[in-house]
Amino acid sequence: MRPVVDLLAELIAIPSVNPMGRAAGDAATSEARLVTWLLAFFADLGLPAERVAVGADRANVIARLGDDPTRPTILWDVHLDTVPADGMAEPFTPRIADGRITGRGACDVKGAMAAMLWALQRVVHDGTPPRVNLVFSASSDEEATATGVHALVECWGRARGSSRLLDRPPDGAIVAEPTDLQVVVAHRxxxxxxxxxxxxxxxxxxxxxxxxxxxxxxxxxxxxxxxxxxxxxxxxxxxxxxxxxxxxxxxxxxxxxxxxxxxxxxxxxxxxxxxxxxxxxxxxxxxxxxxxxxxxxxxxxxxxxxPGLRDDANGWLAERLLALHASDDPAAPRRAIGVPYGTNAATISCAGVPAVVFGPGSIAQAHTTDEYITIASLERGAEIYRRFLVE
Ligand SMILES: [Zn+2]
Structure with a gap:
């Protein structure tokens, strides 16, 4: 069992900078190493995982926990890429100090990725039977043209069969972005x-x-x-x-x-x-x-x-997350919110799967030269993801 802080430090140290239309640069800054790392992580955990091609040279990673037809199937989506690291002194050397982890991707969105991986790892290690079937997707290219999420929804659409772990639409989806542990049900x-x-x-x-x-x-x-x-x-x-x-x-x-x-x-x-x-x-x-x-x-x-994210079908997912959060934290948010930025959730929702956005870390630190996440937010997010699986 690796602590969530260690998982995040490892993820930050694997650059996965989106070229954002610029020359792709050396292989060290592509998503490919992170894809390889994730496949090894799931192999270690004993969970089935696969690479699903996104265009000619990129890929999503899909993994799965559980395949019980009597349980709902929930998709967790988190993007692989980060924005460029111009202006940062040591973007890929994670720094842990003052209750924070600093580095490119710390909050957008490797923090939530580490939290999701930690939750899956913990549930597998504890042997607790999950209450849902969980499909994890690490999606390519969110920061530029969102080709990864389009390939993801095609797994249950036109390209059915491209993923053996995701060949039917899931019942709902949680998209990881740094929402400060607020539940986002709508965006433009x-x-x-x-x-x-x-x-x-x-x-x-x-x-x-x-x-x-x-x-x-x-x-x-x-x-x-x-x-x-x-x-x-x-x-x-x-x-x-x-x-x-x-x-x-x-x-x-x-x-x-x-x-x-x-x-x-x-x-x-x-x-x-x-x-x-x-x-x-x-x-x-x-x-x-x-x-x-x-x-x-x-x-x-x-x-x-x-498209924007509509809030007409995702209320049940929001209620579930809000209830988990509020059950042991009197200061937890009581109500879902809307945000001004876009996410993969809209594309997933347009493909017929109700989706909400939820994750640790604050959007205020995303894309900045001083990107960090607080350890408190990271650990709290990881615990809520874990409880979502087993409660
Ligand atoms: Zn993001």
Whole structure:
């Protein structure tokens, strides 16, 4: 039995940095070593585990505890990857001091991974019969394009048979993210894409001979600003996670001051309330900007698109976690919450499996150069995961 703190220290020391669109770098920063480590961990524990391919060169790890048809089957999902470690002195050397463990991934989300592994290990060692069948999934690529969770839900969808340990939809799912041990039942979705206007280049001394793509984009941006202001009236906000939003975050265009630009591009971030269809939200924006730019505009495919997490079917899972937490901690939260960030839970929920988000550590420390988790939160999370399995 390894203590949860030791498990987390080991996980931090295995870099699994997501290249986030940059050059993938050396193998030491990929997820592959963590995949190998997890397969060895489950082999040691005597639990069946397997690698499920995600695209050509990545993988999810699926493991399983129990296969009793009279019990519900619950999925635990936790992502393998971390954000890059730029600006951190020793990101992969875990430091344990002042009741904290510091290092890249400590809270997002290797802390919760260690807590889940500890709970499984403890239940196997104790020989306590679990009350649920548990499928554990360590999913690839959450921080960039979420290909791992898409491969995961395909295990009971179009790619049925790709995992022998997960060939039917589970009854519910807990997705690990640093929620500070709050139970998250709703969050917003997102679509991010580029819009490009086209024009005709010419010398800037005779601009009337060309068509200025930046002027076209200016009309597009004005329309988007007006749309952003109207969204709150058009789409009812969600009581737990707020309203739909739209933001233009980047603009690039032109090559030189003496050339009328033939191209200008912007990047859009549109946040969706739970239940909104991302493709429809994107189509509405594209229709609006088409008119503003005389049709000389193109909406590129999104590089990130995910629905929000709906709270209409996951109440029973939330109740269970809240009850476990409250049974021996009077300060435990009494009510589930919504959050402003996205998670794998939305994709799992859209694939027909009620999902909540729950884990130790605080989102305030995620993606920072001083990423840490408190040992108290880590140990408490591990114990709640354990009790979820056996009580
Ligand atoms: Zn995360």
């Amino acid at each position: 979705g997102v679509t991010r894409f580029r819009i490009v206007t086209h024009g005709r280049a010419c010398h800037s001394s005779t601009p009337d001979l060309g068509v200025n793509a930046i002027y076209r984009m200016a009309r597009v941006v004005t329309q988007l600003e007006a749309l952003a202001a109207r969204l709150g009236e058009q789409i009812a906000p969600h009581p737990l996670c707020g309203g739909a939003t739209l933001s233009v975050g980047c603009i690039t265009g032109g090559t030189s001051v003496n050339i009328v630009p033939d191209q200008c591009a912007i990047e859009i971030d549109r946040r969706l309330v739970p239940g909104e269809d991302p493709a429809q939200a994107r189509a509405a924006i594209c229709a609006l900007v088409g008119a503003a730019a005389d049709g000389e505009v193109c909406c590129e495919p999104p590089w990130l698109e995910a």
